[in-house]
Amino acid sequence: MEFTSLLNTSLDLNHKPLRFLDEAPQSKQEVESDFIGFERNVTVKEERGALIEELNRVSAENKKLTELLTVMCENYTELRNQLMEQTSKNIGIDNNNNSNNNNNNNTAASRKRKADQSSINDANNNNNNIGPSESSSSDEDSSKKPREEHIKAKISRVYVRTEVSDSSLIVKDGYQWRKYGQKVTRDNPCPRAYFKCSFAPSCPVKKKVQRSIEDQSIVVATYEGEHNHPHPNKIESTTSGSNRNLTLGTVPCSTSLSSSGPTITLDLTKQPKPSSTQEETRSLRGKSDAPEQLQQYFVEQMASNLTKDPNFKAALAAAISGKFLQQNNQTEKW
DNA sequence: CGGTTTTGACCCGCGC
DNA sequence: GCGCGGGTCAAAACCG
Numbered sequence A: 001m002e003f004t005s006l007l008n009t010s011l012d013l014n015h016k017p018l019r020f021l022d023e024a025p026q027s028k029q030e031v032e033s034d035f036i037g038f039e040r041n042v043t044v045k046e047e048r049g050a051l052i053e054e055l056n057r058v059s060a061e062n063k064k065l066t067e068l069l070t071v072m073c074e075n076y077t078e079l080r081n082q083l084m085e086q087t088s089k090n091i092g093i094d095n096n097n098n099s100n101n102n103n104n105n106n107t108a109a110s111r112k113r114k115a116d117q118s119s120i121n122d123a124n125n126n127n128n129n130i131g132p133s134e135s136s137s138s139d140e141d142s143s144k145k146p147r148e149e150h151i152k153a154k155i156s157r158v159y160v161r162t163e164v165s166d167s168s169l170i171v172k173d174g175y176q177w178r179k180y181g182q183k184v185t186r187d188n189p190c191p192r193a194y195f196k197c198s199f200a201p202s203c204p205v206k207k208k209v210q211r212s213i214e215d216q217s218i219v220v221a222t223y224e225g226e227h228n229h230p231h232p233n234k235i236e237s238t239t240s241g242s243n244r245n246l247t248l249g250t251v252p253c254s255t256s257l258s259s260s261g262p263t264i265t266l267d268l269t270k271q272p273k274p275s276s277t278q279e280e281t282r283s284l285r286g287k288s289d290a291p292e293q294l295q296q297y298f299v300e301q302m303a304s305n306l307t308k309d310p311n312f313k314a315a316l317a318a319a320i321s322g323k324f325l326q327q328n329n330q331t332e333k334w
Numbered sequence B: 001c002g003g004t005t006t007t008g009a010c011c012c013g014c015g016c
Numbered sequence C: 001g002c003g004c005g006g007g008t009c010a011a012a013a014c015c016g
Helices: A004-023 A025-040 A039-109 A112-126 A138-144 A146-152 A280-288 A293-310 A308-332
Strands: A155-161 A177-185 A187-195 A205-211 A220-225 A254-257 A263-267
Touching: none
Parallel strands: A155 A263
Antiparallel strands: A155 A220, A177 A187, A187 A205, A205 A220, A254 A263
């Protein structure tokens, strides 16, 4: 019987400290009544003091983390703006390239792979850093299907740094993609994934994603064609099934841009804890237009997530109660 | 239940 | 003509 009462009391102790945060000043009697089994009201007060001290320390730590997060968000916002600028510039560059490529393809339409090689060489000339001379045969489709000829020349490459352990081959560019094939190519043991824009067939854009053979942490995404619909970030989309490829605009990644040419390198390895649910992602997307609000939102969201997380609560309670019981043992020994 | 992913089969261009 | 290799299809599995 004594044991059970002790057990019950200790369980309560696990929870009370959390309630101190909300109702510490007025709950003095209630707290003391919970500790009545210990018959040590004086030490309870001391322990409360120690707990409050500990909580203050944790709060300070949390503040520092929040500041760090804010700095990260600022960096992210800055880089994101740079990305947007660069992207808009690249669109212009690509359009110029389109006209050039169209001319070339008109003369060599029957030799799609050769034309393709030339476009690849162009791309590699623009970014001679990581290019695993990947044979993309985008022009093949267009010559096979003349109706797509108007979109064929728009080819751009994006180099995305990801975790090596992440085998998903997902490049978060904000658009929604449907995977329609995967192939292991000869020159690269890593499989190449084929995606179509989920707005297909009305949107003819395709992309190929494959890890670089030279640096497995880099994923090479080759985009073919041009989206004929607005960026999903700008759409108040309703449900849209699975948004697994969602959104450059919301992912707090750090980005780095190649200075010229239609290639972009994104570093997705430095992103903070990604939001776990689609709902969160959608709400983030809605706020992505205002960087300050975004930062604030990230901070709030992280704090909210932590406070909502039962594991975090349990761990905190365990840590506090552990310290508490430890002190109890010490006082009992006295 | 509808959309997406997986994956083996198939198609087609290219080189020999 | 044949084999190779990249790209696509489509049925089944999977998922929310």
